[in-house]
Amino acid sequence: MDKERLQDELRIFRDRNFLRQKLRSSLTVYVLLALSYLLIVILFVVSLSRVSMLSSQLNEMRKELKRNNSSNDFKLFPCGPEAREWEYFSGKCYYFSLHATSWQRAKELCEEEHSFLAIINSHAKQNFIMYRTRNQRFWIGLSDRNAEGEWKWIDGSDSTTGFTYWKEGEPNNSDQNEDCAHVWTYGEWNDVHCTYECYYICEKPAPP
Ligand SMILES: *[C@@H]1O[C@H](CO)[C@@H](O)[C@H](O)[C@H]1NC(C)=O
Numbered sequence: 664m665d666k667e668r669l670q671d672e673l674r675i676f677r678d679r680n681f682l683r684q685k686l687r688s689s690l691t692v693y694v695l696l697a698l699s700y701l702l703i704v705i706l707f708v709v710s711l712s713r714v715s716m717l718s719s720q721l722n723e724m725r726k727e728l729k730r731n732n733s734s735n736d737f738k739l740f741p742c743g744p745e746a747r748e749w750e751y752f753s754g755k756c757y758y759f760s761l762h763a764t765s766w767q768r769a770k771e772l773c774e775e776e777h778s779f780l781a782i783i784n785s786h787a788k789q790n791f792i793m794y795r796t797r798n799q800r801f802w803i804g805l806s807d808r809n810a811e812g813e814w815k816w817i818d819g820s821d822s823t824t825g826f827t828y829w830k831e832g833e834p835n836n837s838d839q840n841e842d843c844a845h846v847w848t849y850g851e852w853n854d855v856h857c858t859y860e861c862y863y864i865c866e867k868p869a870p871p
């Protein structure tokens with residue numbers, strides 16, 4: 664009788680022990696699982712930040728390359744690689760039109776491009792324009808529309824006191840109706856009626 668009870672108690676004790684052990688081991692598994700989740704999360708965050716760092720570095724490099732490229736382009740095209748129809752000369756940009764129009768319309772077209780009809784105030788500029796216009800008629804920013812015989816540049820400056828390059832016998836105000844100036848053969852200037860249609864030259868400062 665006593666022996667049987669002893670054996671029973673022993674069995675209960677063993678079962679309890681077994682249960683405790685089982686509990687302990689599953690706890691360890693949970694802890695390990697939690698730890699590995701944490702590790703994965705940390706690794707993920709770290710690699711994400713590395714990737715974003717790398718991509719921002721790449722972006723910077725790409726920007727620098729672009730900047731380098733565009734500074735090279737600006738050496739070749741000082742008026743801007745996207746505005747190659749503008750020709751650079753001595754700190755200014757010039758546009759030589761491909762269409763003929765009246766002086767007033769030419770003035771407006773230049774203004775639409777944030778520029779103005781060319782002002783020729785030096786021999787160097789006169790030469791540049793002469794070579795470029797090749798004996799064709801091109802409007803310049805010179806007129807006596809406001810007062811007959813008072814030739815003024817489009818910026819208001821008086822042309823009679825500064826550089827001039829009139830063709831001999833010009834301005835002749837033919838038919839009392841020639842108030843706008845253009846360059847012509849040998850780049851020499853002539854007055855003609857302002858509704859005459861010819862090419863035109865726009866001018867603006869070169870970009871910094
Ligand atoms: C850009 O040009 C500068 C010098 O002009 C040079 O030091 C730099 O390495 C260049 N950058 C790239 C990305 O080529």
Ligand SMILES: *[C@@H]1O[C@H](CO)[C@@H](O)[C@H](O)[C@H]1NC(C)=O
Pocket residue numbers: 725728729732
């Ligand atoms: C820089 O210019 C070269 C050729 O001049 C071109 O092959 C390259 O794609 C350009 N790079 C960028 C970032 O614009």
Ligand SMILES: *[C@@H]1O[C@H](CO)[C@@H](O)[C@H](O)[C@H]1NC(C)=O
Pocket residue numbers: 832835836837841853854855
């Ligand atoms: C006056 O100038 C015009 C050009 O604008 C020319 O055709 C004409 O022959 C000139 N007249 C005289 C008298 O020189």
Ligand SMILES: [Ca+2]
Pocket residue numbers: 807811812836839840841842843854
């Ligand atoms: Ca006139």
Ligand SMILES: [Ca+2]
Pocket residue numbers: 833834835836837841853854855
């Ligand atoms: Ca004339």
